Amino acid sequence: MKRLLIIIVSILVLLIASAVALPFIFKDKIVERIDKEISESVNAQVYYDFKNISLSIFKRFPHVSATIKEFGIIGNPPFQNDTLVHMDRLQVDFNLRSVLFGDYPSLTGIHLDGGSLYVKVLEDGTANYDITYPSEETEPESNFQIGIDLIEVNDFDVVYDDRQLQYFMALGKIKMEGKGDFTLDVYDLPVKMEAMIADISYEGTNYLRNKKFKGETLMNIDMDQMKFSFGDGDFNINDFLFGFQGLIAMPDDDIELDLTFEGKNNSFKSILSLVPGIYTDNFSDIKTSGTMDFSGFLKGIYNEQSFPAFDVSIKVADGMFQYPDLPRPVSNINLDMQVKNATNNLDNTSVNIPTFNLDFGTNPVSGRFFLADLLTYEMDGALKGKLNLEEVTSIFPVEGLTLKGILDVNAQAKGKYDSAAQIIPTIDAKMLLSNAYIKSADYPAPIENLNVNASILNPTGDMNDFLVDLSQFGFELEDEQISGRLKINDFSLLNWDGALKGTLDFGKMLAIFPMEGIIMEGKVMADIQTKGSYQDVEAGRYNRLDTRGSASISNFYFTSADLPQGIRIHQADADFSPDRINLTKFDSRVGESPLLASGFLSNYVNYILKDDETLKGQLTLNSSKFNVNEWMTDTGSTESSALTVIELPKNIDFNMSVAAAEVLYDNLVLKDIQGSLALKEGVLSFKDASMSTLGGKVMMNGSYDPRDLTAPKFDFSLNLANLSIPQAFQSFNTVKAFAPIAQHLTGNFNTNLDFSGTLGQDMMPLLSSLDLKGLLKVTEASFQNSTLLQGITSLTKLNDTNTLQFRNLSIPIEINQGVMDVKPFDVKLWDYQANIQGSTGFDGSINYLINMQVPAGEFGSQANALLAAISGNQMDQSTLIPIAINLGGTYNSPKIGLAGGNSIENLLTSALKSRGAAEKENIQEQAKQQFQAAEDSLKKELTLKSQMIQDSLQKEADKKISETKDKAVDEAKNLLRGILGKPKPAKPDTTKKN
Structure with a gap:
């Protein structure tokens, strides 16, 4: 992280120094130098506009001030969608003497107005702030000196999303001011800070949300030791004031903590401000009284095996609060609580609440609780209270809801839990809800006669004496009744006996208890x-x-x-x-x-x-x-x-x-x-x-396997009978990619296929992943009006029609890693015997060889005269001349050529010489060897391309899966916007460097 800070400051120094060096004369060279320095040091996308850099000696005279607007850094994959840092306006001050006469400029002030920082750490520890290229040096060299006497930050947001530690923090509208002198490695920093705490969560548990923070302290920062010390300071969360001092050190993978904290000049209203739902705009109007005390420490090593020792205590005496315009208060609030652990093992945590009581209007509630540790779970607790539900709405503002009934709770538990010894605490707990009534303003009928009678008993502490008895449960809603009972005994066996009977109307329940x-x-x-x-x-x-x-x-x-x-x-x-x-x-x-x-x-x-x-x-x-x-x-x-x-x-x-x-x-x-x-x-x-x-029948066996959501698999055996060729082309992307010829074919086909591969996130097969084997059978088909066919007829002059008829074709095909390999098969092209082989790539490329045997008389009188002149004999109709045609390019933009010559005349000359010399390998064999050599090379390229595409799609799928977790970040950012009440200026939507 230190390297990141130095890199950012270095970039700013370079930008600002360039502003001094006659930017209007040397702008292009300056921009080129800046981009070069950035590309050599920063593995990320830096965006800025050279026109947004300005220089002034009047803002903090005798310092010279340089300002840059709309500056930021966007990460490279896998963080290409994350803006690491964005600054609306950043002013940097330098000592004027050092600029004019010193060897290096001396940095004296930083002023940041508006912007955001988003730190993201993935599960594997990869962090988006790690944007410097690897270097053998432990730290980058610095050609400037730091002696800052003023740091100002205003309206800045910070989101820290560490998925490895499962820690999340979102702070908004940060305002900070620091003054003093410090060196690059060790320095003191008196600092004042204000922020809105949008969210702080750890391992899925939310600890703070929507709270105002304010603090002032003296920090000592040792970057070499990664030690951060805090002097005696004052901090506020909402109205809660506390002191905080000590140190946090991260010299290696461990985190060393030695912190103490205590409340300062707090009343009961201070801690009440931390309760969710109470700290609202009219909080200042709530009547309160009572005192509160808070203190504690955290000391030790935090890592996967160790947790720091801690001791936290809270005391509330004679607390009371009452909402304005409501007749009854919550009063006589007393609480004494201590959570303590003197070791580095979290299982040794104890909880002691010797005193707890409050009065809901005229209804007292009291209790106590002691838990020795998290191993034996030895406990001693009690809770007793009787609550008139009708008084609740006169204590808390609950709009549109009418409550009645009496809730009576009396519970005691003492002992320890030991599964091996078959021991649990003795328990005597009873809860009785009598004649409860609930009516919502959104529904005219109430829930009536809501009665619950439940008890949990264990008089001896033996597991087999455990009893849960829900002897009565029921309610009525517009003449419809629900009633039930449940009894559970013996904690080790958990024997149960229960029943449920009645009718429940979901619409009515949802009207009474609406869910958004x-x-x-x-x-x-x-x-x-x-x-x-x-x-x-x-x-x-x-x-x-x-x-x-x-x-x-x-x-x-x-x-x-x-x-x-x-x-x-x-x-x-x-x-x-x-x-x-x-x-x-x-x-x-x-x-x-x-x-x-x-x-x-x-x-x-x-x-x-x-x-x-x-x-x-x-x-x-x-x-x-x-x-x-x-x-x-x-x-x-x-x-x-x-x-x-x-x-x-x-x-x-x-x-x-x-x-x-x-x-x-x-x-x-x-x-x-x-x-x-x-x-x-x-x-x-x-x-x-x-x-x-598609006009036919499909038989299928196989499987769909989405256990890896980033790469769902399929594997099928298909028997396709009498399917329409043109309909198959229109319906299947696979046919469009590997058999584009189907768009100019009419007729039906039959085939048996073994078909497997990977599906994309759109549930369509990834063409680059396909593996297929099968035999394609075409009883009768017509091929017409194709660019490919027109090219062949134009080249060979053998036939001037653009239509071919096929009968009883059997074509063996195989697809491997996105390349369809067509094994040699015989076919009649017009009236000539031919043999075709080749391949089609998932990218639409084709590579085929057609070997034809053409009677000599089909070439016309000019060609026959040429043949007779070469051979010395008149060629008759039975003489077959071999022709080899190469097809390349794509189906709709084919490249068609003749093997052995660039014209029919050259081809005939080569073919006849080959026949006359009685060579072992004729022109077709030579063409086949050349074709296969070229095809092997193309297949290797396609296979490599296929693997690259699948790797890219895998990363894209991983990103989509990760987006589920990104929603928490988006929600936090939305919360920040909602809390702050005004939109931030739009950030640039491009990473292009100017």
Whole structure:
């Protein structure tokens, strides 16, 4: 990182020094020198405009100030879409005497106004700030001196996205000021800073979000030792004030920490400002009272094996807060909490909360908790409280919601958890919710008679005395009732006995508890009893489990942002037994496609209760018309979105019998589909699948394997019968690429193919990855109006028609790494016997050799006279003259030539001399050898190109997978924009250097 800073400053010094050197006279040379220095030192794209560099001696006299606007750096792959740093305006000050008379300029001030820094570290440790070329030197040499007495930063954003450490930080609207003198390696920096903390997360847990930060301290920075020391300073997060001092050092892979912190002059309102949802625009109007104290330290080594020792304590005494315009407060808030670990092992962390109490209006809640460590989990805790829900809305601002009822909680736990000794804490916990009532302003009817009676008991601490008893659960919504019970005993066996019965209207529930972006309606009716033991589940003894009953869904509809196509279930009925769920009826419409299903599911209990278990089943699926395209796009619109890879679940083992009258896939219409499908371990296999399409019949066996989403595989055996050649050309990109001749063919074909390769992210086969073997059979076809055919007739003069008729052709073909190799096959071209061989590349290139045997009389009187003059004899019709034709270029722009001569006359002379000399190898053999030598060279080039393309596509696919994680960064940036309230100036959309 230090090298990065020096490189950036070096570039700026070079740019600014150039501004002094008569830029209007030497501009071109200066720009050329700048670009040269950048290209030799920076492995990234640097953008700037020479016109945006200015010089002034009046801004900080007696210093000379140079300013550059719109300067930045964009990374090279894999960071080509990430702007590492962008600066709206950067002013750099130099000591005037050093510029005029010194050997090197002395840097005295930095002023940054607007911009952003985005640091990104991938899972493998690759970082986008590592933009310097490798050097044997430990540090780049510096030809300038640093003695800064002023640093100013205003309106700057920083996003740090470390996917190796799983650490994420987004800071916005940073304002910083530092003063003093320091050297390049060790220096003191008094600094003031303000920022908006948009997000700070570690290992998936968010610690701070949408908080205001302000701080002032004295930093000592030792770049050689990578040590950062903090003097006694004052810091604020929202209204919470604390002191912070100590050091952070990173001399090697370890992180050394020695930090202490404590609250300063805080009241209860200070810590209240940290609670999400409370620190709003009217926070200053909230009435508060009470005191608060906070202190702690963090000291030790952090690495994969060690965690620093720490001790953090918080105390709140006599706290109270009350929202304006609401009648009741939360009062008598007292908290004493200490989280401590005196070792370098995080498992030795203890938590002690000897005091906790508060009053929700007139309802007191109190508790205590002690946890000795994270190994034995020895604990002692209690929680007691009684809450009148009707008072909640008079304490907290909850618009449009009416609550009633009494919630009574009384819980105690003491002891330790030891699975080997079959010991758990003694527990006596009871929760009672009585006559609860919930009414939303968005729906006229309330949820009534909501009652929950639950208890957790273990009087002895033995696992077999453990009991969870949900003796009562139920509610009513517009004369529809839900009721249930559940009892679990013996912590080691987890025996259960429960039941659920009633009707639930999803539309009504969603109206009362709305969820953004979701539409849901319909009813579910259930009557289920279940009894068993989790020990039997683990052992697979499903015959001992007793889950039975029935459930039905009617008029169900669901759609969301993630499922815009929507699912509608007209009617679904299922009954349950211990070993399976029988789906007796499933009448639905998924998106725009009707779907009927029946069958069964097994291993469902294990699948629900355990991780890494597989749901098994056998289903029969029927559809009159199924549109696959709408499930292969992000938005459900085939017009606006490209097809994307379909991921398959790895914990599903289904055998499916499928029948569909019509299926739409890409631009294909498939009819009368029949076959068996198997989904197992994330791979979809096809067996004896058949369909009608392109005027013929397709039989198929094979598999689709998307387990590697960056390179999904397919492997099929196809039997194609009586398919239309022109329709195949219009429908298949593969045919367009490898058989472009099909666009000028009429007729049908039959073939058996073994076909495998990789799919792109658009679910289309990557032509460069294809492997194929098969025999193409054409009973009868017509070839006409082709540029290729016109070229052959024009060259040979053998026939002036642009139509060829083919009958009973058998063409062996093979595709390997994107190159189609056509083995030699015999064919009649017009009335002449011919043999054709060659190849077509995935890039559209063709390379073919046609050997023809042409009767001498077909060449015309002038050619026959030439033949007679050379041979001394009159050539008769039975004399066959060999002709070899080379085809190259592309199909639509072919290069056609004759082997053995550049004209028919030269070719005939060479052919006749070859015959007269009775040479062992005639002209066709010579042409074949020359062709094969050239073809081998072309195949090597195509294979290399194929591998390069696949590597490039693999990187592109990896990038798309990574974009999922990039969404967190985008969300953070959007949050910054939302918090800051004004858009940043647009950054340049080009990396071109001026």
